[in-house]
Amino acid sequence: MGDGNATNNRGLSSNNKPEWLQQYDLIGKIGEGTYGLVFLARIKSPTANRGKSIAIKKFKQSKDGDGVSPTAIREIMLLREISHENVVKLVNVHINHTDMSLYLAFDYAEHDLYEIIRHHRDKVNHVISQYTVKSLLWQLLNGLNYLHSNWIIHRDLKPSNILVMGEGDEQGVVKIGDFGLARIYQAPLKPLSDNGVVVTIWYRAPELLLGAKHYTSAVDMWAVGCIFAELLTLKPLFQGVEVKGNPNPFQLDQLDKIFKVLGHPTPEKWPTLANLPHWQQDLQHIQGHKYENTGLYNVVHLSPKTPAYDLLSRMLEYDPRKRLTASQALEHEYFRNDPLPGRNALVCQTGEKVNYPTRPVDTSTDFEGTTSLQPPQTVSSGNAVSGTMSGAHGGTMRSVPRQMAVGGMQRMQPQGMPAYNITSQAGMGGGMNPNGIPMQRGVPAQAHQQQLRRKDPGMGTNIYPPQQKSRRL
Amino acid sequence: MADFLTSTHRAKWIFSTQELAEKYKASNQRAIQALEKYGATLMEVDADGSLSYPEPPMNPKDTADKHSRPKPLNIEEERYMRVFYENKLQEVCNNFHFPHKIQATALIYFKRFYLQWSVMEHHPKNIMLTCIYAACKIEENHVSAEELGKGISQDHQLILNNEMIVYQSLEFDLIVYAPYRSIDGFLNDMEEFCRVKDDQLHLLKALHETARMEVDKIMLTDAQLLFPPGQLALAALRCSNGVHQVIDFDRYLRNILSRQSSAHNVSELIESLNAIDSWVKRYKFPSEKDLKHINRKLKSCWGLGSNDESKKREKKSKHKSKKSSNETQNVLSLTET
Incomplete structure (x- = not known):
């Protein structure tokens, strides 16, 4: 003012x-x-x-x-x-x-990825082009790499938070949105549930579902993996039924959905698994859910030999310490093969274009x-x-x-x-x-900038702007 | 932590000595003008967050009489007032056993706030409490305003009333960098630099502890508005090393500069460290007599000088809200402590 x-x-x-x-x-x-x-x-x-x-x-x-x-x-x-x-x-x-x-x-x-995926699933009945998937994923990772290298964890990545610019000079550019739950992680981060915050469970990393006490940037990479699969299949990868309740109830169904697709986690492949509280306590006999076959490539219709599958499976690595980081993912072979990712994810070089609704x-x-x-x-x-x-x-x-x-x-x-x-x-x-x-x-x-006013409405001049000039230094 | 090099802290909140002096002068001048115009300077923050100067005197003769008009604080007296409340801030944080980081953040908020305003315009006690409250919120150590207010027997509504104006005055640049973490970083580095053997680790520990205490002192000075946290940390470490004689500090400084291919040269860096030292040496806490005198002046600037005046204000606040009447009480109680 x-x-x-x-x-x-x-x-x-x-x-x-x-x-x-x-x-x-x-x-x-x-x-x-x-x-x-x-x-x-x-x-x-x-x-x-x-x-x-x-x-x-x-x-x-x-x-x-x-x-x-x-x-x-x-x-x-x-x-x-x-x-x-x-x-x-x-x-x-x-x-x-x-x-x-x-x-x-x-x-x-x-636009956002939720709407783009929905449009392909419900309206055009056709998968998203390889070029678009790759460009969206690359830009998402690029933004995430920036955040992680600035020690920021997003903690709530999901398709509706991944925005895409419409017509204009930034058309088809991905923007990561909603930083309401994001944190700088110079100190260990407390679980979200401690603040009574509820977020969608479909993109939640297994270590969190098993009661890990602290967040690492790897939780964002798990979510990116889930989003990548959803871009390929137009369906949420792990669509668990959420258990409501306070505080932070054990999400058995979500874990079961993950285990079904990725196979049962083992302490051999994931050494710190045994330390995770919910696993340790064997809540609802979680350790007994044995799924031997890993069927991820069937679910996403990719041959296990393709770079796309390799990248996806590395993002969905159980052990957060082995999970691919954003900067490693950007270097992956998948992004060096044709079609190369581009800045306008919605329109590829050949001009092929889907008209997404506003x-x-x-x-x-x-x-x-x-x-x-x-x-x-x-x-x-x-x-x-x-x-x-x-x-x-x-x-x-x-x-x-x-x-x-x-x-x-x-x-x-x-x-x-x-x-x-x-x-x-x-x-x-x-x-x-x-x-x-x-x-x-x-x-x-x-x-x-606050409203500065005198309480003398009868006196004529209603505003006293203090030191206008000096504030414009 | 987000990168200091690209931070708002570095881009907007580190000043030259001259810029700092100009800022203090500008807010002092503005308050003086308000005093001349309205006879009092304390701004009221309403429940709706709007600010206002006090009502102008009913009788124009009041202001015409130069002798009865309150005398404004000069820049030096304003500084003393800030010093007093910065110490209070540390005290309150210690009493609540808040982590160091909260105290440091609150102090930086407080100092930045009074770059924009005069203590004559906003009661430093209220602002101090709001800065602590905001620091707790930002550093994820949430304490409700009520809890905070109760712990120090203050009306928590005053904390809440000032919250928005504090954020606004800080221009929402709420991520700040205190030197404590830089000290940890330099110590790790020194451990490698001088290839410390296990039996010498206690030396570094001693170096660390003294340096932290030294930073506590630096944080109370304006040096934190003039130098980046890394230099503040180095100044504290150099001081501490002067006591414990653990490493060859000049050689260490040359070593870090050579590694960073920094634009600084050693003599520039040493000059900065000397300047920081002199801020600590020059730091002066006001005497009791000074404080009494300044408080009396401040009280009259706030429009609470004579009984007459305070009654008028109380009357006015009655039909406004109970918050304001509490405010008046707190203002009055301050000068008695």
Whole structure:
């Protein structure tokens, strides 16, 4: 605040939208989950980025008395430190002071692996081309190698968190998203279950399922292996039935699904197996599930002699210490054979291309998450009274357990409604990003973005912008 | 840990001595201007996170009378106030038996926060507690605000009220690098460098312990805003080596520089280490008399100088929320301790 916007009272314009929101045209809601909502918006400010699509992830305020959402804070602090072509880009952070919620603005990615796989499975009824699979996998590993070499474990890799850019100069580029559970691992990481966090079990590494106390980067590589297989077959590789309950129940079915395909793990092949608590305790006679035949190549329809199979089986190595690392995987023969991986994973050199559907958008939901029955023009978004996420959403949720978009969100079902542009309604808006935090490195420090106001509404000048000049140093 | 070389810590939060002085001056000046304009400087953080300066005096004559107007803190007095609360911060963390890392992170947050604001604008006690709370959250050692508040008999709502403005003032650059880990790294390296035999390991241990204590001292100075953590660690180790005489330190410095094909030369590096040493030597804790004097001034800057003023504020806060009235009480209790 205070960036030369002295005519506004309390940082609100007459139409009650917070200034930061006025730089966007809200298109609608594209996802919903435990942490909050995801919106699609376009930049409308007169900048070079006009019309650019932005995904805005709104975090709910955390439980009463807990202050700002730790998930949001951790995601922001990690994304502030990292920058890589294959990692989602945080463009801005906005704060809604009314309910202390945080809005994270990301470059918008039109696709994700969940939707791409689903499209091939349900619509085109055809496998994903070799070129596309290889390019997606290579870029995913490239981003992951960057994270791991910066000592960051993602911990929640799954198809819906692997985003792919739509039309534009980054078309077909993979972006790893949702860093809500990611951690820097300079110190041993506690199990997620200790924080009461629930994540999909299908991509969970066997050492975690067997009660390993600490995370290593190898858990991400297991997930990549599962995703690789899913890209090849269009079906989740280990589709276990999740045991619900607290805290962190033993997932027998998930382990059984893994054992069935990969064979029974043995202490000979996996020396530390005997130390894993659930194995040691032989919970539900887990040691007795004997599956001798390893049928992985049958499941993924690959000959055991192919480089693709070799790479996959090394990612699905039981012993986390023997499992391939991201940097080793990038060096694998699979990526040196034709077709070579490319930057645009969706369009190969021959021009062959699948037209993937765009993300469904629920245009009847405003930034507060409340559904309006009226056309979006009249929806007042932003700084309204309620900070609750009570809003119903228009669509029915899919039954498959999944999360999505910028991550951690359930996707909207298609609404059959056109994306609605609300430009006409918006006021002049303030300057660019008045309340926001500049995200580029090296941008001079801009503190005091908070609303600064005097409590003398009768006195005429409503805003006291302290030391405007010095803050622009 | 994410790489320091590409970190926001390195890119944005290491300053020149001059830049640092300018920042302190700028926030001091802003608070002085607020004082002239409104008669008081303490900003209120509302439940909705918005900030405001106090109400302007009802009677314009009040401000016209130069003698009754509160005197602002000068830059030196502000520094003393920060020093006082930085020590308090260490004390609170020790009482809670928090890991070293949390204390270090909270200290860095506190110092960075007061690069943007004057102690006249935000009560350092509240900010100190919020910095500890935030450090716990970030370092995955979650302590609820309520627990933290209870442990030090403070209203936890004050911690929560300030949380967002702390993150904002830190520009959400929340991953920070304290020198403790660098010390561990250098010690491993030294072990190889001087090919320590098993019976000499106790020497390195002694070197380690003294160096850590030395870092505790460095962390309280502004050196952490001026030098990268590696240099702070080396300064602490050199100091410690001066006590224990374990290795030829100059030779060690030349050795690491030759290995890193660094842009620095030894004399530059030694100059930095000397500068860090002198920050520690110059460090001064305010005398009780100074503190009393500064606290009195600060109280009047905050608009709590006369009985009249505080009553006015209390009245106002009553119809606002109970948080603010607690705030007033805490502010008052501070000066008595």
